[in-house]
Amino acid sequence: MNHEQGEAPVDRAARASGWRARLDVELDRFVADGLRRSTEESADTHELWQQLGRTGRGGEKLRSTLLFAAYECCGGDDDEVVARVGAAVELLHTALVIHDDVIDRDVVRRGSANVSGVFADTARVRGAREEGAVTLGVAAGILAGDLALARAIHLVALCGADAATTRALLALVEDAVRVSAAGELDDVAAGVCRATAPTLEQVLAIAEQKTAWYSFRFPLQAGAVLAGAPGATVDQLAEVGRLAGIGFQLADDLRGVFGDESDTGKSALSDLREGKFTALIAHARTTAVWNKIAPHIGDASLEARAAETVRELLQCCGSRRFVEGLAEHHLTRAEETAERIGLDPALLTELTRHSRRIMRSTAA
Incomplete structure (x- = not known):
């Protein structure tokens, strides 16, 4: 390959x-x-x-x-x-x-x-x-x-491209849009239907649908299909993209709460104000400090001081460390899978360097 x-x-x-x-x-x-x-x-x-x-x-x-x-x-x-x-x-x-x-x-x-x-x-x-x-x-x-x-x-x-390749590419586009739509809808539902909060496994499934599929799996598969690669290779790249994409989304979730606004270009309050149900929140729900965090999640009037308290609690209860480890686990598995199927090392770098840079930028 x-x-x-x-x-x-x-x-x-x-x-x-x-x-x-x-x-x-x-x-x-x-x-x-x-x-x-x-x-x-x-x-x-x-x-x-x-x-x-x-x-x-x-x-x-x-x-x-x-x-x-x-x-x-x-x-x-x-x-x-x-x-x-x-x-x-x-x-x-x-x-x-x-x-x-x-x-x-x-x-x-x-x-x-x-x-x-x-x-x-x-x-x-x-x-x-x-x-x-x-x-x-x-x-x-x-x-x-x-x-x-x-x-x-x-x-x-x-x-x-030839007709067969073009049909295969269009099918990948359709799948990417379809799965992203499903993930987006589930993500919004998780944020507004607070009584039925998703589990960590469900949060990771949403990350796969909303981010991993179109941002990682789709372009990797499309590149292989366009080059005429065997179906087995296309399938293997799908797994690499799934793992790398989930790792990327976990890193991005960390940035949404702990990132520097001058780097992200986005308010550090927005994810908390919108009540986004990320892996950070899913893990925090299982800890003893959740009753202190919960009132601030989805509070549209959340101020900077209260948000800082939430960040401190997420760090003290181990949620931040847990998600960092989970992101690193997915990125490492993506690299190992790519190496096992013989992908070029340059591609491995592209797969993981962005996510790890995000995590470094959120480091305390």
Whole structure:
């Protein structure tokens, strides 16, 4: 499965750079086409495309990097085709992120107003009442996500692969969206239906559905399918992606509570205020201090001082340490599984370095 051993590292780096450049061209073309067409529609539509373009820019492009790495490991050599599928992977991520912000009622992303936040602020400037401003923000977020999702499917359908490969890729896209939707719904239900709190096992299942499937499993499998890898290899990569994705989500849950706002670009209060039922909370429910933590979880008026008390309790009762260990366990198993099936070490690095960096950034 490994790529040719004789290829010089500089060539691999140059090829990766070429993929990224082609991917950026596809993403820029998508936004440029939308902006051009929107000039015949309305100022709000034009602004929607501008905000959609801003949302998709930047970031480390983790998902397309995993796609490229799996494609190369499995011997793929069509740079144009994989770049189009890579752009589709990133647009799927953009769509789900925007929709997730709408569901969570977040109006900030990476430290500045997101699509919903920008349109809600615009409505207020125009004199809209608060309810109307929120409604416009929600509508803009839903529509922007829909546009990105439609283009992602379009790119896969016309990526240039043969018919059988294209059908297999479209099936992976459909599965990723279907499973992510199920995980998102279960996650919201866990947050609002407090009387039926999920177990740790259920929380991990939600993490697999909501994050691991589309962010790790899907791009790894898509890269292998696009390269013509055997079905057994595609299945093995699914397990690697599942383990790495759960580890990533656990690390991200830690960041949501213990992370530095200047690094995360997100309020350190939002997860606690929204009552997100993460592994941290699932574990804390089993400890003697839960009765002190419980009143603050889901408290929309939670202030910084009370949040700090919650963090101290989560640390003292061992919940933080438990989740750190659980995340490390999943990441290590992902690496071991990948090594066992002969994946390139470079791919292992991409699978785990982001999650471990998140955990280091939350260290006390």
